[in-house]
Amino acid sequence: MLHVVHHADYLAPAPTGGSFRFDKYRGVMIALRDSGAPLTEHAPQPMPRAWLEAVHDPAYVAEVLAARVPAAKERRIGFAVTPHIAARVQHTVGGTWLAARLAQRHGYAANSAAGSHHALHETGAGYCVFNDLAVTAHRLIAQGEAQRILIVDCDVHQGDGTASLTAGRADIFTLSLHAARNFPVRKARSTLDVALPDGTGDEAYLAALAGALVPTIERFAPDLVLYQAGVDPHRDDRLGRLALSDEGLTRRDRLVVAEARRRGIPVASALGGGYGDDPMVVARRHACSMLAMAAENGAWPAPQAARSAAVSAERLSA
DSSP: OEEEEOOGGGGOOOOTTOOOOOTHHHHHHHHHHHTOOOEEEEOOOOOOHHHHHTTSOHHHHHHHHTTOOOHHHHHHHTSOOOHHHHHHHHHHHHHHHHHHHHHHHHSEEEESSOOOTTOOSSOOBTTBSSOHHHHHHHHHHHTTSOSOEEEEEOSSSOOHHHHHHTTTOTTEEEEEEEETTSSOSSOOOOSEEEEEOTTOOHHHHHHHHHHHHHHHHHHHOOSEEEEEOOOTTBTTOSSOOOOBOHHHHHHHHHHHHHHHHTTTOOEEEEOOOOOOSOHHHHHHHHHHHHHHHHHHHOSSSOGGGHHHHHHHHHHHHO
């Protein structure tokens, strides 16, 4: 069973003048529903303003929610922040939080949007308005719903915003596996960065991921993984510089879930990047990613996690 978080606001009309393609989000849900796989859809509430302001500058939050973002910040984001977009990003951030809570109950859950890892304290950037990963991690820990969170970022671009917004925290570990020569030009410092050369293919990528992920899980001992599951490391991606195949992406995603699951750690994924001329091709890559992770999750809870999963289920239903 795949538990996926989705909301009608994810399909907000694209603002004029931007280069970002919003139509892939509709395609993701079409691909999931057409797959025939068992699927349960969950609708998120918008992330409360106070929780956005706990991570982002309140003045910037006010600009977004009023759809009055200065032109310079909109240029960094890559599109205009309209009232539709303002409503959308509140729901996508709420969606990652809900996916995390569902993962604590079911072992794995996916948000069908978000993974907005470039958003910074005072501005958005790189098609990202609010940083759902940082906001979700902060809220879960502040409310006692998690103690130690590992953010695994496998987008082709470094998770600079997430690294900056969680820097210095002992209870949040950021692992970013990305193309060394891709956006952003000026990288932040994650807890652990793995920068890969152009053209890195399946075997070298998977070896690098396993070499970083396994010891990180062992040493940091998280009780939750937030996974930025961008499909832009694919060899045909318009903005990528790596060379993963369809099979390589599937093996990557199953590896992340398998390493977490065998230790009884739930995983919540966010959509992340994926770019191409045909939005349905990209959408199918995202859908395959979620379905692969749900298949790897299998029957939850893992034996050693039964007690903690039961506690999480009680909290979710409360």
